[in-house]
Amino acid sequence: MNSKLPHSAQLRETVKGLSLFQKLCAIIFVMITLIMFGRGALTYYNTLNDYEAGVHKRLQRLESTFKTLVERSSRELFRSADHYQLPSIEAISNNNVPPPSLMSGIDSVVFISINGAILASAHLEGTSYQPSEQDIQLAVASITENQRPHASIICNPGCTQSVFIPLINDDGNELIVNINRSASLLVEDFFDITGAELVIFSSAESDDVAQQTLLSSHGNKSAQMLAGILATSGSTLLSKGTFFGSTNGAYLGARYFEMPNGNLHLAIISDESNISSLARATLREILIAALSTSVLVIIVVYLTLRPPLSKLNTITETLPLLSASRFDEARKALSTVPRHRHYADEIDLLHDTAEQVTDALELLNKDIARHQYELQDKVHALTEAKQFNEMLLENSPMVVVTHRLDGTIQNINAMGRMLSGLNSNLPVNANINQWVRDPERDVTLSNSLRNMADKNQRKFQNELPFLAADGQIHDFLWTHSIVELDSTKLILSLGVDITETRRAEESLRWLGEHDRVTGLLNRSTFIEEAHRRIHRLEDEQAISLIMVDIDNFSEFNDRFGFDCGDDLLRKFANHISQILDNSCLLARTGSGEYCVLLASQPPASPQQLDAISHFEITLGNHTESINATVIVDKYERDACTVDELLSNATSLMQRMKNKAKGHVYYADEEDSRENRQEKYLLKEQLVQALNNNRLVLFYQPIIDLKSQRISHCESLVRMLDDEGSFIAPAKFLGIATESGLMPQIDYLVIEKALRQLAAWQQAGVSIQLSINITAPTLEQPDFSERLAQIIDDTGVTPDAVIFELVETDALENIDNARTLLEQIKSSGAQIALDDFGVGFTSFEYVRELPVDYIKIDQAFIRFIHERENDQALVRSIIEMSHSLGKKVIAEGVEEKAAMDVLSSMQVDYIQGYYISRPVPISALDLSIRV
Template sequence: KYNKIYQHFSNKKSHKYQDEVSLLEETILQVAKQLQSLQNEVDERTKSLVKQTHTLERERNFIQGLLDTAPLIILTQDKNGKIITINRFGKKHIEDGNENLIYENVFIADNNQKQHILELLDRLRSSQTGKIRFDSTLDYHNDRSRHITWFHTKLSDNHPDAPLILSIGLDITDRKVAENRLAWLANHDPLTHLCNRRSFQDQFSNLIDIAHRQKQSVALLYFDLDQFKYINDTCGHKAGDVLLQVIADKLREVTRSSDILARLGGDEFALVIYGISEDGAVKVAEKIFSSLQSIDYRIEDNPFKITVSIGIALFPKHGHSIQELLANADLAMYQAKEAGRGRIHVYSPDAEFHKRIHHELYWKDQIQQAMDENRFVLYFQPILNLRTRTISHYESLLRMLDKNGKILSPDQFIPVAERVGLIRSIDKLVVDKALDIHKSLLSKGYDIVLSINLSGQALADEDLQNYIYDSLANPQVKPELIIFEITETIAVSNFASARHLMERIRSLGCSFALDDFGVGFSSFYYLMHLPVDYVKIDGSFIKKLENSQEDQVLVQALAEIAQRLGKETIAEFVENAKILDLLEKYGIHYAQGYHVGRPMPQILFSKGIGDSRRTI
């Protein structure tokens, strides 16, 4: 509009002599021009302000969106602690319709923290510090408590109505729960909720120190379940776990809260009682014994009687340290088991018993050292096919070398290894070494069948079974060239587990042999139902075969029954040609013994007896 005024006056003709009117016109032109310039500037600034307003509005909406969606409590306070602003998350969790909340209601739910937190906030408001941090418990309106970490910062705006403090609350409840769970697990057995070994030893050690100062006695009851392994083998580990939980609950009922009750591992439990005599400890053991016997536990609807063997050691009578007391209580428990299981035994220094235990400990150390130093080796004994008079396969036999290189037979270390818990490692070692030899033979072009012995531990140890299965599934292994051997006594006494193991391993293509057949249970019923391919007749029936009519009758009967059941027979301890001829006459399929070939550290490749051999 100012441009129109300017154009109107600027189009008029100018006169030679300017009068007042012309001067006025000129002034109007200048004013119109200036006003137009100002209008243009106003328009530009208005556009800029609108643009900035839109930008600020977007930024504000973005920040508000962040505040409302962030899983944090975000609020501001004035100088009196009144909450001025609070985000949506904060409103949901703490405001609950109260628009006049002050910091005490938000930050302080625990009266024990109140004074400390008030002092911190006062220091922040008075600018003695620029920021503070503390943890507090927040009581929600739904009666739940949450753990919050608060971060408070002093704001710089000095306007009297402006917020003074910015507060951000982070909910750390889940982390606290996880931390508490980890702390609990560090001291408790997760299955039974009793103390674990670590916590038990700490508490026991502290109690011994107190008893020493106060000249009091302390009793340690150490016990485990009789035949717990049978339950695990027949019903599975889940059933065993359920039984352990039932027993733990029963033990809580018959012990005091001041006693230390722990599960040390497996089916082993320990109870520590302060200020009790030997007679009193025995009475508590009897109470535990009768209480556990009252448990109505059934296996496939058949009642199973729960019994424990309890060993007792007392401080200071039987030891002054927890290590000594645990060792002596353990010895007492073994003495109870040797007396017939389901017994209570107070530690007594039985010299002969201790001598045997120390002997086992010595051998345990020797076996462990031999494993660490790779002093276990395999020897290989040939097995002759009596129908073709050729070597059919080789049995892998474990030997241990002592520190001087002397060869030790399995009879010297295997029984100890089974008692002290090292047999599982030996089983793995034998499988590893035998399969290494097997793969080496294959790489040289020899498809030679190897037989590998397994202990009874393999029947109950699912981890070991998985290890064997995985080893056989290796593409470098030919399972059809592997035979596993397990003794008749072990297989029959763990029938269900033996059958499961055999079926699983045979599914890969391996074969199974039942070793030492004819001793122990001698049950042909089990032979009918066990998926074995070979039956190895025990050497005690073969050694005197040529001179013993009873052995001849028995061997013929075993051979006939095995053949009718579709099993091939192997005779052990064949030491001369006469025995070999008798075995062939009775229809025995294979022969093994010194007459066929002695165990050797390498496989001697031969066609049969008397043939020239060369080492592979």
Template sequence: MEKNLHKNAVQLDGTGNSGPPKFLSLKWKVLLLSSLILITIVVSFTGIIYVSLMDDFESQRNAQHRRYASEVEGLIDQISRNLHQSAELIPFLEGMGTGLLVHDGKNIAEAFDPYWAPMQLTKGFEVIRFYDNSNQLLASWGASESDTHDDVMLNWVRKVNAREQPVSPLSCRKSCMQFIVAPLLVEGNSVGVVVIGAPLVDAVLGFKDISGADIGLLIQEPGNTPKNNEKRIPSWDVRIAAHSREMNLAILDQAALQYPDFNQLEKGIQVFWENQYLQIKPLSLGKMNASDNAQFIVVTDITSTIHTIQSSTQRNMIIGLMGLILSELLLFVILSQPLSRLKHIVFTLPLLARSSFKNFRSELHSVGQKRWLKDEIDMLDETAAALSYQLEKLEDQVADRTAILARKMEELSKERDFITNLLDIAQVIVITQNADGEILTLNAHGETLIQYTEKELQGTQFLDLLALDGDLRDLPGHLEEVRSERRDQLRHEANVLCKDASVRHILWLHSRLTRHTEDDPAMLSVGLDMTEHKRTEGRLAWLADHDPLTDLFNRRRFQEELEQMLNLAARYRHSGALLFFDLDQFKYINDTSGHQAGDALLKMVARMLHGSIRSVDILGRLGGDEFAVILPQTTPEGAIEVAKNALACLNQGKIAINSRTHKASASVGIALFPEHGNNVHDLLAAADLAMYQAKEAGRGGWHLFSNEEKTRERMHTLVYWKEKIEYALLHERFLFYFQPIMHIPDKTIDHYEVLLRMLDDDGTILAPHFFIPAAEQTGLIHAIDHMVLRKSIAQSAEIQHRGHRVRFSINLSAHAFHDPELLPMLREAFTQYNADPSNFMFEITETAALEDLPAARKLMEMIRTLGCSFTLDDFGVGFSSFYYIRQLPIDVVKIDGSFIRNLADSPDDQILVKALCDVARGFGKKTTAEFVENAATLSILEEMQIDYAQGFLIGLPMPACDSPFKDFLQT
């Protein structure tokens, strides 16, 4: 039964996991814990005893070493006293007194020489020297090795001569010697100094007899090689100057191997040698100088002491382990029965978790017995049974309430998830504030936008985020009204200071929240980022009046300024002038060096013209390479002078592109107002005609318009071009050029724009701007439109019949929408050549649809029923583009090239093009970008998801004979 209960307990581990948990009985846990405690006590007790024994041992050894040091010093003092006694007897030796009195070294040598050998043998003298009162050496005996003491010895002599007091120094330069330096007295007078030195070998030998320990004298001599029988220890860099006879020098070699650092001997080291524990420790002697590099060491046998400590430690460990085992056995016997009963209860408890209340009580009662003396386990048994009754009652109540609660929790969970997801994905800043205006929470989009985390802003005043200016001085008071429930909502705009010091323009909406406690939020603040919108709005407003390349007034704004100036001149009867500039050979620069060179030249001309006119004059770019200047309140002479200055300034300008140098040059037409015109149209026409007169006169000059030549020149120009156009139509001197347009996503050529050129009599290829204005004024534009459409349809059909498909994009002039024959001609041509209308896309401009929008929309819808499509050209130049894209049946919009040329280097153009693309995509239109001249621009267009690209990077306009489909065209 217990096995089954244990299995039930294993199946429910309290965490909902089905795997069996690891189990260890409480009995074993108690035994393990008590064992760890007892082991810790035994080990600690043994360790304390061991440390105490070692401390006692060290204390005894230190005391013993102090005795050793005292004994060695006593031996050295004995040597010193013997030397002093010998020094006092020297003047009384036969013949010494006379020699010392006269300071005769020869007499001293002859008198003392017989005594030197006996003194070496009996007294152990190593060296003896005699000095006079002037510290001059008179005579000396001893080994040459003592010469190393000369400098130090001379200092001793000077000191003794000066004080007439003996000194007893110890010196260990090459060998350790005890010296006596004593004054020599003869007949009561000081006649000099005697220096006697004896080695410390006697002290070393005598120490063994006194203490029973081995002693050695070590002298540090780095790098010296041993001489004769001299013993050295290389790893310590020491020489053994003396040692007791019984000392085994191999012990020192063994110690040097184990302890290579000689400084480790300071605290004493232990060496195990031939079953003996030996301690090697230096003696600290006050008589030894640190400069002598000499050290006495004592080798002591500590084997018996170590064995005593080890035996005591082992005995304590054995006694402790035996006590541990007996304690564990006793504890095991005591805990077995109670813990077995407790284990049964524990393994029965899982039945309560499975709501098996009756089985639980049955298991408890079946094993329970009537006891006369109850203990805690009996009380636990009874309490568990009572608990089962109570749980059974509560479970019935919980079951009823759980069903209700589950439904409510599901609803709350859905609401919570919805709100959480809404805050995370909402592209607005969501902030909650307390009653003091401190920020409590911030959503994920807010963190990304202002670059502060929610944790960083918690406790920060909301107003600290804002850049308050004069218009927001009352904002703190209004926010306080919302937080204090005196106002429901507040709407305002303010700049927010981001973490990276950038500023973002935010539209804020603050709403009051219902509070139940003081910790609840008092206000909800929702912010919409208007930064890009404001920037784009400002850019669009600026572009409505300015040329994006040169930053000058565009044609529309310039005409408005000219109209205002004409009105002021008429009101106050002032005169003024209009200067019309047209650059010379600008097309040549574009063709040879590319549009980048042309743009650079236009920018340079704009700067130079701006610098050459007065501050009150108005400068604008009318389009292409045309500039104009309004000169208010000036005379004809003043206007001519300004024109001359401007031309002189332009003649100094030049640019170098691709190893080519281009100079700036222009022709200037001058028209006066109100003399040559009192409205914008007439005055511009007059200045334009004057400019052409300047060009015909040789370029780079100026011409003042006169009323006499107005009609004549205009008619001459129209007749000239009318004849050229009629001749070109008759003799097929119009040429087709094709420029490829690439589909950006898959990098394939999707279609080609058909471009018209005229072959002049001298072989020059003329661009459309030379003949199209005259064609429009003479009515020949319809013939040109029909010719282009018919030939394009025929060529498309020929390619289609050869098994290939090429799409063409054809420009329609503004006059095409007033041509009643256009639609019938298209139907007839598609039928005649059996061409597919879906291969044709017609490009129109705002100007084409401007005059009669309903008629243009009707004609476009009828043409689209044939299967053709339409492109709105020059999209974005004016605000009317957004109106036409909604009113006209447009399929593709072509973004004006002025926004594309400098796209890679102009963040403003990037913002504007992105906005134009988003607008077009919002209306379901595809987009084309023209003037794509480099890979960087193409990459940005691809990121903006623009559909088509056209420009020099994609391909130059090419004649039909050089086109990819040349083999499929009729010759």
């Protein structure tokens, strides 16, 4: 085959056969021909049936004609009897009867008595017929029964028409006159009238009809015609009485019937040869009409189908071009196809569709080509990504291992091989449980995952140590997932080495519980530990609280610097511990403040206390004398708590320092009562402030260091006293907590703050607002419902709200806190963990809580630009918070130097006096920038 041929031509060369046009023409021609010839055959058949029915009717008429002719002839014989002159009895007896007239056509006359005896007879010359006795008896019986003349045809042996007429002669005697005439006259008359053959025969059961023929129109010829009919029809003529068909090359019709006496059989035969010629003429006309119609129809079909099928042929020859993407050639071929714009048919629609398909396929072809290029690019990118992932997996600082549930290792990355001492060729029996296990709890990795497999969990996280090949134990945080590889369930375990994190957490936990400078317990830890010690001590044992505060400590820092101040704090702590009993509980609870819980017998002596209040420190070549004020208060179990005892001591310390520093003071009952009275009055004032709407909000801006603009403001509560002066929250919030008023204050603050936020939002001010929530409020049973109601009433957008929760409050009951914080998060608000670093300071808990912000306590921030220890601690908090996806807010920024240090540490937000003090809404400037 020539490869240069068009695709359609190649297709025509490979596919040989009839075209659609030829097939349609052939099918239509055959169908029309079959229909026309079938219709012609039906017409021909119906015509023959009509002819046959006509023959049957004509034969019935011939039978009727013959019977009428017989009846008329009988009447004629009856009338001739009336004109016949009856002879006398004597003449009859002497057989002296005149013969019948030759002109009458009567052959013989027989006179019969009423009893059936032949009396006399007269015959024409040459005739001698007279009825048999049986014929006479039948006639007498018929006359007697019917009382009328009797007529019949009697063949014995010739056929005679015979009548029997009862008459009375002139003598009054009854006679029966029998008149006989040859039946051949009837047959001749019948043939002359009808032209039909008549055959009278004696028996229809004989095979030789000629021998049984008694009388026929043309003798043996008629008998042979009847014999042929009987041979052709069998018993049809005798059973049905009628025959029509071809016999011996001639179409004949026959009618069979019997004479009344039952002894004679008649057959009327008519020549129907003209029907054959009529049938042939009809058949010829039918064939001519059928052929003419078929030819005419095929011509019409040809002229009708040729143009559209020619178009269809062009379209079908064009379609293979599309598979070869030869779209221009296809369009050119389609453009040659004529179409009717106003009388479009299905082929025109096919033509339009073919053009549309051509355009669509061309576009699709272009898209496929483009997608092929894109797919190649994606395959290339996926290949690079696969190589990158493999490289990332091998160079990942995490341990990545796939293993079976029993611990059998399927694959392990470079980090895992390094720690386990394995190489790239894993031994068959390598088991991860050899390295990942906790010997103290006797737990292996597979043991810890059994519950995950039983419950069909998709993911699971736990902590298990990695016992490295070099003997070191690494703390690891594991994340496990069930994966399927080749229909086999495996476990993918990702391990992160958190050894340094654990050490940092331990350091943070220690720092959260201790003072960084002196190593002593801090205030919150001191209170907790004091509670525990008092609970363990017996009721009889005396317990005292000793509060020591270095006089003029801030001036000492100003004179000698913070390093010397820190040195003083450490040495003074050692000074106290050397003087008092080693079993005492010592803590640094303030800037230069120490607290001692002493449970000893006897209690501290005045000399010891006086020694505590005086101290000397050497600074280079200079010795500085340091004085301290000492407060001693006795703890009474039923009178107060440690918090109240500490609060009373603090209040007394402030009053005593205003009087005289550097002395030892013993708290008495009056001091306690005064303190309690002061608290009571402050509580009353707080209740009145709640009732009289004297709690107002101040706002302190918080700066986003990236944009150097205000990100949000923290709302802070202040109380107005009776004189209109503001009371700091530090004075009344503790009393509010003790009195159970914190939920009421918190709800009031939330509502006021959200209404202010709603006003900002309505004014188009895009700013977030931070609101503090305390643990007592968070633990209210209906907290979530009330918060949702306040948000709904104020109409604020919740995602602009940040709720701050103090770290120690959040971690007192971490499970409950997690649930409540998740409910807050579900409303759309965000969560900040406040005063971070002074409480538990555990990132394990932070990871479990749904918080968005970590606010580092100002105790770590205020002097961060001067203290390297604070910088190391804050840097660690920032890095760990960022690794957990939390943003960091540093509060207590009072110097630009502190802000610069924090900015270099990538802290997210800053807050403090350097930016702005808390101010009422009327004084708030939202355009502040740094």
